[in-house]
Amino acid sequence: MEMIGAAWQGLSSVFQPDAFLLMMVGVVLGNIIGILPGLGGQFLLAVLIPFVFGMNPVSGMALLLGAHSVTGTGGSITSILFNTPGEASSAPTCLDGFELTKQGQAGRAMGAALYASGVGGVIGALALLLVIPVIRVIVLSFGPPEFFMLTVLGISFIGSLGKKSPLKGLVAGLCGLTLSLFGEDPNTGVIRFNFGSLYLYEGMRQIAVVLGLFAVAEMIDLGVKGGELVTGKIEVKDSIWTGIADVHRHWWLTVKCSLIAVYMGALPGLGGVASSFFTYGYAQRISKNPKTFGKGNIEGVIAPEAANNAKEGGALIHTVGFGIPGSVGMALILGAFLILGVTPGPKMLSQHLPLVFAMAWTIAIANIIGAAQAMIFAKQMARLAFLRTSMLIPLILVFVSLGSFTASNSMGDLLVTLIFGILGYLMKVYGYPKAPLVLGLVLGRIAEGNFNLSYDLYGLGFVKRPMTFLILLLIIWSLFGPIIKGMLKREKEVAA
């Protein structure tokens, strides 16, 4: 009864005029900033946090969570239209979303992405509502060996992301893993691969690399090709409904990917980018048409977009429950808690339970409003695809250069973006997939940190832990399953 009462109290507080208005402001800003490459949720949170001074906790959280929850929704629009992810976690959407745009189905892709984002966000929020009492036990039962194995599981998907050449996919993935090792080794304090540069002391910054690989490379490609982004006519209105229908058709995929993202979001350190790529790889594996992934398969849009927004519910679980931020965005939210006079941790679940529920409701409602808002303007957005490249390139480059620079106010980031832009273009031309490089970069540090801890604690015997062993079996299956399946299929064909 106490839980139901707190849930009701939380819901009614979200609909207080000031809280609701601030949430709406946050949603509008989140959608706008989400569209701008590089200026994602972290940027927006950093800008908005100073404004929450003096607000009551519910209103302050309504503004921040309203904005942060929907940046992924806006981010999918640029991923689909320009192959330019609004933020790193939208990168997997580029793979099939942009292909659909090239096929004249931008509206369908946007409809599916925005609707899946909304549904994913609501599922994430509902999961937060339901899971809080039990997640504590699960998260605390996980140690470094389990976290290491989970990251290896993510890395094992690298090969499958190399659609034309798995070998090249693996080379790109290992290159990304190597880049993740640049900078200070957290285990020994040794500065690795900095080539005498102060900039590389802190390692390779993900957003600079991602902007280069996906945004600048695409601008170079557009510039080389010239002309318009797409030719033909886009019936956006109808296509949006087709996209929504696609989500309904693949409802089980949407739910599964959302739940996976909630779970991954609840594991500190894995973060949103990993969950987006993970669910993309997962969708490819369970799809009836895995070969069409990367060529405009709508499942490749639905899976990462549902995951992208759903993960916020999961990420909030340990931020609220344990005071452990799992990502930069959640670290900023944690800072905002303190500004608002709320101390996260077990106390929050007892003394501020209605606020916890209000946060979950805010995420759910903001996602519904954000998706609807983006869908209403999707037609105008889709028209951007008809801009000439001569207009589009400088327009995008303004935001790319700003996004790259503002991530850490460093010219070094701009240089990294340029270098990876050129590399990304060459990789595209010569058949190297870019996604494994990003996945390797994201997961490398996490894998190394957990491996070192596991090795120090248990030696190589850490693989014998039950949950670790179970995940290891999953890894083996993900690496060799397709080969075994192929062999069995060939045997069947020969027998027939």
Next chain:
Amino acid sequence: MKEKGCGQLILNLVFLAFFVTLILISMTYSAKARRMPLVILIPGAVLALIVTVKDVSQQRSVPERREVEAEGEEIEDGELEGVAATDHTKKMFVMFGWMALLVGMIWVAGFLVTIPVYTIMFMRSLKESWRLSIIFGVAGFIVLYFLFVCGLNMELYPGLIFQS
């Protein structure tokens, strides 16, 4: 050797050189610090070598494919030859140059000067009208100044010449 094959070989060799160089650098670290890098770099070098050998042998064994696409289309699947390949390479280096110019201009002149000037230069180079180029350049400046500098209180990099 065709231009695409040559470019592909160069990129393969860049990856191979990347892994080999970092292996050599790793050997200068302590055993604990080089443990993870070597676990990644050695398979990386082996795979990069396999990819290189595979691509070279494929180029030798497969007879010439003459799928020259007009205007540089389908470059991922076909090989460009002659005029089309040269044109593609030229355009590619021109775009690399534009990207480098953007970073260079920001470094020297900062965001507020670079964005409008670069936009106008870029659009004019692609034969857009003066009027449209100036409109886009000015619009870029307005968005940058009023939204980011005034609205969001962002401190944009002023550039070497305006830094003082």
